[in-house]
Amino acid sequence: MTINLDQVRSDTPACSNLIHFNNAGSALQPRAVTEAVLQHLLLEQRIGGYEAADMHSALADNFYHAFATLLNCAPREIAFAENCTRAWTQLLLSVPFEAGDRIVTGQSEYASNYLSLLHLSRHKGVKIDVIPNNSEGLICLDSLESSLGNDVRLIALTHIASQSGVIQPAAAVGKLAQKHRILYLLDACQSAGQLHLDVNELGCDMLTGTGRKYLRGPRGTGFMYVRHSILDYLQPQSIDLQAADWLSRDHYALRDDARRFEVWEHFVAGKIGLAVAADYALHTGLQQIESTVSRLAATLREALCTIPGISVHERGARLSGIVTFSSALHPAHSIQAHLRHHHINTSVVRRQNTLLDFPERKLGDINRASVHYYNTDTEIDAFCAALNKL
Ligand SMILES: Cc1ncc(COP(=O)(O)O)c(C=O)c1O
CATH class of the missing domain: 3.40.640.10 (Type I PLP-dependent aspartate aminotransferase-like (Major domain))
Incomplete structure (x- = not known):
């Protein structure tokens, strides 16, 4: 059984006017x-x-x-x-x-x-x-x-x-x-x-x-x-x-x-x-949600890797819908604001809140785009296009 994308998107009013890649912050509610x-x-x-x-x-x-x-x-x-x-x-x-x-x-x-x-x-x-x-x-x-x-x-x-x-x-x-x-x-x-x-x-x-x-x-x-x-x-x-x-x-x-x-x-x-x-x-089905989210996140990571100056930070075989990245050229908050201007919601992870982890990984503040099963490949393309405009 696959997820009925049209149905879940029409159950989610905000899908029609923005790209919500901040599901790890707070996802969009179904109607x-x-x-x-x-x-x-x-x-x-x-x-x-x-x-x-x-x-x-x-x-x-x-x-x-x-x-x-x-x-x-x-x-x-x-x-x-x-x-x-x-x-x-x-x-x-x-x-x-x-x-x-x-x-x-x-x-x-x-x-x-x-x-x-x-x-x-x-x-x-x-x-x-x-x-x-x-x-x-x-x-x-x-x-x-x-x-x-x-x-x-x-x-x-x-x-x-x-x-x-x-x-x-x-x-x-x-x-x-x-x-x-x-x-x-x-x-x-x-x-x-x-x-x-x-x-x-x-x-x-x-x-x-x-x-x-x-x-x-x-x-x-x-x-x-x-x-x-x-x-x-x-x-x-x-x-x-x-x-x-x-x-x-x-x-x-x-x-x-x-x-x-x-x-x-x-x-x-x-x-x-x-x-x-x-x-x-x-x-909706938790197995279906898990595989859809994981596939979308993998597509997003792959697409991000093709953008000059962007590094993706996840390593490992089993990854979730949370995709973290940073740019060699722009600070995390400017990227978030630029995306928001294009009606794309993301968030920033602050080094200050990850002191067990980020100093060792030599990371400062980074960007986080987190996808859910109601997101689409078209949205990922639009997200990358917006990032390319920076
Ligand atoms: C892994 C993890 N644990 C706990 C929390 C805290 O959740 P809440 O804000 O509902 O207290 C968060 C919130 O971002 C989280 O990401």
């Missing part, structure tokens, strides 16, 4: 997602927020079922969050660390995740081990395995970095985590909605993601997966009426599912919209 959010907001306007939530409770509940199907887990292992960073940090801080424990992570870790690790290290005395990438930008599995000892409490890996299209060998890391019985937290912020994900194949205990990127959901939404068997090992840092029942003056009971990591007050319209986005991705 159905925006409409679901708007309908709920209008219902809130008409009948009141709590009453609207009651009336649309089945739509909001669909969030858990849609993500359980997307990740191949049980609905009770899914929780809603306002973004990926909140979900990731909630889970990190719930691990019962003791001073001297080690956290093992990769060189492509997301900036905010690494900042949280530094913060934890400063306040809890945990140590951080950064496993180097090999020449293809992949985490070195031999170094990872040799660093795993009894003092390692957590492996934290970013599946696809925001600064590089390299897809990390998340399932191989999962095998090592299981072999050494170490908790494994996977940041799937850029891979959810882009790759076929199965938490059992990945071998992760916890996984986090956001709504607005490859899943094409609303901004201000995210999700997490928590393997049911580790639920009681984790200690949520803060709880409220959503997370627990108040039983008596001195007693409370945490919920028996991943929703103990949620908060009661949340963006209901966004949760409904995110469920619609997950269903839209499932209906």
Whole structure:
């Protein structure tokens, strides 16, 4: 089954007036997602927020079922969050660390995740081990395995970095985590909605993601997966009426599912919209999305390599829709502004946010063009034509 390009483009109103190569930033929503959010907001306007939530409770509940199907887990292992960073940090801080424990992570870790690790290290005395990438930008599995000892409490890996299209060998890391019985937290912020994900194949205990990127959901939404068997090992840092029942003056009971990591007050319209986005991705087919995105990105990389002065930075055999490049002649921000002038959306990756990685690769700020399955070869031609005009 191939993706019906005409259909997905006509479901995506913005496709008719711009070229959106900023899907790793925030992808274009299908009409159905925006409409679901708007309908709920209008219902809130008409009948009141709590009453609207009651009336649309089945739509909001669909969030858990849609993500359980997307990740191949049980609905009770899914929780809603306002973004990926909140979900990731909630889970990190719930691990019962003791001073001297080690956290093992990769060189492509997301900036905010690494900042949280530094913060934890400063306040809890945990140590951080950064496993180097090999020449293809992949985490070195031999170094990872040799660093795993009894003092390692957590492996934290970013599946696809925001600064590089390299897809990390998340399932191989999962095998090592299981072999050494170490908790494994996977940041799937850029891979959810882009790759076929199965938490059992990945071998992760916890996984986090956001709504607005490859899943094409609303901004201000995210999700997490928590393997049911580790639920009681984790200690949520803060709880409220959503997370627990108040039983008596001195007693409370945490919920028996991943929703103990949620908060009661949340963006209901966004949760409904995110469920619609997950269903839209499932209906489109994750395998089809993955192969279409990978083919378009390969075409884009090839085309970029023919433009004088441009270098493409991805290395490796398995690459995602994120294409990073820079020009020997023009700074990254001028290129982004020039493309925007031609109605082409891209973004810039700042060296300042990639300090584990870019200094070693001798990179400054670079450009990022990230494609999705609704992009086309014609758009890639137009993108290259615009770059050639610089
Ligand atoms: C790999 C990765 N992890 C985490 C995040 C943070 O996601 P959010 O902005 O939803 O918190 C991003 C955002 O760009 C990302 O690329």
